[in-house]
Amino acid sequence: MNVRETLAGRAGIAADVGLGAVFAVALAFWAFRIAESWGGEYWRFDCAAGAVVCACALVRRSDPARAAVAGLAVAAAAVLIARLAHLPAEPGPAMALGLSVLIGSAIRALPAPGAVAVAAGGFAVVAGSLLAALTSTSSHQAVATLNGVGWLAAVAIGLWPRLLDARRRAIAEKVRRDERLTLARELHDVVAHHITSIVLQAQAGRLVARKHPETVDGSLADIEAAGSDALAATRRVVALLRDENDAAPATPGPERLSELVERFGDHGPAVRLRLPEDASAWPPEVAGTVYRVVQESLTNVSRHAPHARSVTVSVAQDREAVTVEVVDDAPPVRTRYHHRGGFGLVGMRERLEALGGTLRAGPRPGAGWSVLTTLPVPARKHP
Known part of the structure; x- marks a missing residue:
């Protein structure tokens, strides 16, 4: 169990203790x-x-x-018994609160x-309480109204997180779909380019073999190199197309980072770039x-940290691994923390996880914000 799970468990226990105290007071x-x-x-x-x-509400976490x-x-049963035996109206406030928590x-x-079945069951209890109140005293009607309000609150509180989760899943799925479309373009632009190169070199090799047979070895070596490049590109793109771990295509790498940083510095805070020698x-x-x-991190800085004065990309x-850290010095802003937890990091996280990062x-x-990533580097194969 990690630290987050431990803290969540303790928070749940504390919440149930407080809820139990509320139940006791209401009873x-x-x-x-x-x-x-x-x-x-x-x-x-x-x-x-x-x-x-109320006891059922306190043990709900094990089996809701x-x-x-x-x-x-x-x-x-309480509604029916109270009606037949001419007892005070049910559910009472404590029971209504417990039902709201359960629902x-x-x-x-x-x-x-x-x-849906649980919500319908709660509505049936409220309807039964209301029917009993129609032929009873005003106090019974007040209890029925309280039950109705409790049921509506329970449904709203239960539905709201579900709607938020559905929205997050929809946005995450859109990110994945966009990434797959980008990968499809890379299959066309990168892999097709390599295959075309092989075909052209093979055609040229046939012509050369007729006129200058002694140069065939060189042509075959070029075709072999082009085929190896095509195979590597195909494996990389196909691996990234996996449904569960799809990621973005490779973009121009370290040699283009300086240009990216320079473009960002033209309209944003100053950026200091630190690169290893063998990138x-x-x-x-x-x-x-x-x-x-680096691109996504700098984009997040421009969107959510407008008061940052400097950014360091290391x-x-x-x-065994490449470590990338992007930090800024923007003053802390509460709303910034919320926005930084949005969906701009979904694609970045999936690219890294697809490669074991x-x-x-x-x-x-x-003050400031930090994005730290670690990406394993495959061992080089020596000929």
């Missing part, structure tokens, strides 16, 4: 109101039924579907059919990914 408050207005032992049934539903079904069943959590976590030895897919990482290499992005201590 005690409603028991006091029932005892004050109805007298006798009428409060016992409400407290027992409400406590069961079963917890919601159990809570709704208890609530439906909202189920709608958020369950697949669409299960979420030209990178494979095409590594060089292209490094270029795209590219380092050892025997990693990405970390976040605020720096004090």
